[in-house]
Amino acid sequence: xxxxxxxxxxxxxxxxxxxxxxxxxxxxxxxxxxxxxxxxxxxxxxxxxxxxxxxxxxxxxxxxxxxxxxxxxxxxxxxxxxxxxxxxxxxxxxxxxxxxxxxxxxxxxxxxxxxxxxxxxxxxxxxxxxxxxxxxxxxxxxxxxxxxxxxxxxxxxxxxxxxxxxxxxxxxxxxxxxxxxxxxxxxxxxxxxxxxxxxxxxxxxxxxxxxxxxxxxxxxxxxxxxxxxxxxxxxxxxxxxxxxxxxxxxxxxxxxxxxxxxxxxxxxxxxxxxxxxxxxxxxxxxxxxxxxxxxxxxxxxxxxxxxxxxxxxxxxxxxxxxxxxxxxxxxxxxxxxxxxxxxxxxxxxxxxxxxxxxxxxxxxx
Amino acid sequence: xxxxxxxxxxxxxxxxxxxxxxxxxxxxxxxxxxxxxxxxxxxxxxxxxxxxxxxxxxxxxxxxxxxxxxxxxxxxxxxxxxxxxxxxxxxxxxxxxxxxxxxxxxxxxxxxxxxxxxxxxxxxxxxxxxxxxxxxxxxxxxxxxxxxxxxxxxxxxxxxxxxxxxxxxxxxxxxxxxxxxxxxxxxxxxxxxxxxxxxxxxxxxxxxxxxxxxxxxxxxxxxxxxxxxxxxxxxxxxxxxxxxxxxxxxxxxxxxxxxxxxxxxxxxxxxxxxxxxxxxxxxxxxxxxxxxxxxxxxxxxxxxxxxxxxxxxxxxxxxxxxxxxxxxxxxxxxxxxxxxxxxxxxxxxxxxxxxxxxxxx
Numbered sequence: 168x169x170x171x172x173x174x175x176x177x178x179x180x181x182x183x184x185x186x187x188x189x190x191x192x193x194x195x196x197x198x199x200x201x202x203x204x205x206x207x208x209x210x211x212x213x214x215x216x217x218x219x220x221x222x223x224x225x226x227x228x229x230x231x232x233x234x235x236x237x238x239x240x241x242x243x244x245x246x247x248x249x250x251x252x253x254x255x256x257x258x259x260x261x262x263x264x265x266x267x268x269x270x271x272x273x274x275x276x277x278x279x280x281x282x283x284x285x286x287x288x289x290x291x292x293x294x295x296x297x298x299x300x301x302x303x304x305x306x307x308x309x310x311x312x313x314x315x316x317x318x319x320x321x322x323x324x325x326x327x328x329x330x331x332x333x334x335x336x337x338x339x340x341x342x343x344x345x346x347x348x349x350x351x352x353x354x355x356x357x358x359x360x361x362x363x364x365x366x367x368x369x370x371x372x373x374x375x376x377x378x379x380x381x382x383x384x385x386x387x388x389x390x391x392x393x394x395x396x397x398x399x400x401x402x403x404x405x406x407x408x409x410x411x412x413x414x415x416x417x418x419x420x421x422x423x424x425x426x427x428x429x430x431x432x433x434x435x436x437x438x439x440x441x442x443x444x445x446x447x448x449x450x451x452x453x454x455x456x457x458x459x460x461x462x463x464x465x466x467x468x469x470x471x472x473x474x475x476x477x478x479x480x481x482x483x484x485x486x487x488x489x490x491x492x493x494x495x496x497x498x499x500x501x502x503x504x505x506x507x508x509x510x511x512x513x514x515x516x517x518x519x520x521x522x523x524x525x526x527x528x529x530x531x532x
Numbered sequence: 533x534x535x536x537x538x539x540x541x542x543x544x545x546x547x548x549x550x551x552x553x554x555x556x557x558x559x560x561x562x563x564x565x566x567x568x569x570x571x572x573x574x575x576x577x578x579x580x581x582x583x584x585x586x587x588x589x590x591x592x593x594x595x596x597x598x599x600x601x602x603x604x605x606x607x608x609x610x611x612x613x614x615x616x617x618x619x620x621x622x623x624x625x626x627x628x629x630x631x632x633x634x635x636x637x638x639x640x641x642x643x644x645x646x647x648x649x650x651x652x653x654x655x656x657x658x659x660x661x662x663x664x665x666x667x668x669x670x671x672x673x674x675x676x677x678x679x680x681x682x683x684x685x686x687x688x689x690x691x692x693x694x695x696x697x698x699x700x701x702x703x704x705x706x707x708x709x710x711x712x713x714x715x716x717x718x719x720x721x722x723x724x725x726x727x728x729x730x731x732x733x734x735x736x737x738x739x740x741x742x743x744x745x746x747x748x749x750x751x752x753x754x755x756x757x758x759x760x761x762x763x764x765x766x767x768x769x770x771x772x773x774x775x776x777x778x779x780x781x782x783x784x785x786x787x788x789x790x791x792x793x794x795x796x797x798x799x800x801x802x803x804x805x806x807x808x809x810x811x812x813x814x815x816x817x818x819x820x821x822x823x824x825x826x827x828x829x830x831x832x833x834x835x836x837x838x839x840x841x842x843x844x845x846x847x848x849x850x851x852x853x854x855x856x857x858x859x860x861x862x863x864x865x866x867x868x869x870x871x872x873x874x875x876x877x878x879x880x881x882x883x884x885x886x887x888x889x890x891x892x893x
Contacts (some may be wrong), residue, residue: 180731191882199759243840255657257657257660258660312822318849318853326656326657327592327656327657327660328852328856329795330657330660331798331848331852331856332849332852332853333847334791334794334795334844334848335848335849335852336845337791337845338795338841338842339841339845339846339847339849340790340843341841342839342840342841342842343836343846344844345839345844346839348837381737411693414792433543456787457668457786457787457788458668460664460787461664461665461668461669464661464664464665464668468661468662468665472658504678505874506676506677506678507677509669509672509673509676510673511670513666513669513673516665516669517650520650520651520653521656524653524654526660
């Protein structure tokens, strides 16, 4: 009898052990096994930079790239998760809100600086970045409020219908962006001039872009602000109660409709703010709405819907996987394997879904 | 029930439609046959796979476009011969077209089963999100991996067709009739499957997953198998699609294409299989005839700006708000109203997966 139980136990643990071994191997590969690329061919151990021990600086930069990307992911996905957690609305127009945020900030910054197509970074003051970001967040927050009040407030609970409605809105917005913002060209918001340089990090001895560190700081700041809001204020209390049981919260005499609208506005504003940061770091361009919808989805599927901690952990896992798989895959021949990095995003997702369908920090409803 | 006037009317309309489609090459212009009707049949098959999952499995899958594309990409990589395609990328293995066709379909079904197994433990909105994620990752995969496609895609696939299928480049009516045959088979297969024990228990899983599970039915297995079956239908549509357009590129599996297919299914109606082809026809007609009509002109006059996509989005929005069951749902409600004198919730009306308030699982 006990043998039989032991057998079952082994069988149940086998997947966990295999996954553990694979993750362990991946870490071992990055830290020790990888060797820098040579001119002639290479083998399965050949990567662009080599292992963390061989090339500490590149490893640190990759790590920082992952962390800063995770910060941007968190800014965007936390709003998506907030909206979903409270209202069960999968806002498929979320990537469109991200795009509008980036484009509005671009237009405002162009107006403020009066410059032409590209602005030299040195000419942008902190204010000339912050104000466009605030305007973008405000405008998109209002758009979110409009969408929520007109299209989503009367069909609460019909999840699929709401998803379809937001899909229709995303189709319209995508087309309208091309018609109205900068002829639908890729547009860049310029970081404030002071951040446009490399700083040498103490202890690590690595030069790194200050702007990306600002991005990391913004992500942490947004996370902290959300935490204070959700866990230290009365509104946050109501929202967390609503995430657990919307009807019961409403029955307790809370004006839940106002809370829902507020959460939708904040969620939309976060998408827009993420769009501004994303447009500053790279650019916004039509078609990125799908990409950022995907990013938000991946983060909340990994982390669990409606959980702030889940969004943070999901962002970190996705950001690091994305960053490391793009650099630390073997480069045999000219361009082998690093092009398969997208597969790792899928593997991460599949693993989480296989072990915890509700996400790492999600609850079953 | 055979005396039901609604059913009789539907049978007559169906019969007329089939006759019309059979005689279409004689009745309408070549453009109509080659572009509108052939496309309608092919897109309809893909939409039918989506509606099959939605109506009988309660799963709205956004992976059907990606699965159809998978079949197209496999076929394109295996069947084409290198060098001749000019710019086209891909492996160009030059295998036997029949073998390539079989591998493309079987491979897609296997991939579908794999995806289905991962997604099967989720339902409703989670399922939609997970399948959407699969589909977008698939898009980036074929875009990134230049060995199998790259962003330019694979061309000239329709020149390498199996012997029993024949020439697709010059004989367009042949492609039309093949698409017609496949569409009829898919329709009949779905109508048959939902009456089998598997189909019935699948509908049980849709309505009462917890009860079915405690009765001893393997709920995730049913969902996975249904997903594999839908992948098979999607694969058929994907193969026909690459024969029709001759090429396949990542754009064919991108988010806009995925959403287009969902729009087709929703316009038609997610509650009944017939909606697939009705929605496809409506969507293609809108695409062909509204593109440069007074409606787009109206956008300019109102200084709203935007193109055809704004109109498609607005139409889609209108349909989802007014009639979440699409055109077929509108038809059903019309009959319900006729029969019961104004009571639209007549008994026997099909349950829409969209309009219904989902049950807590």
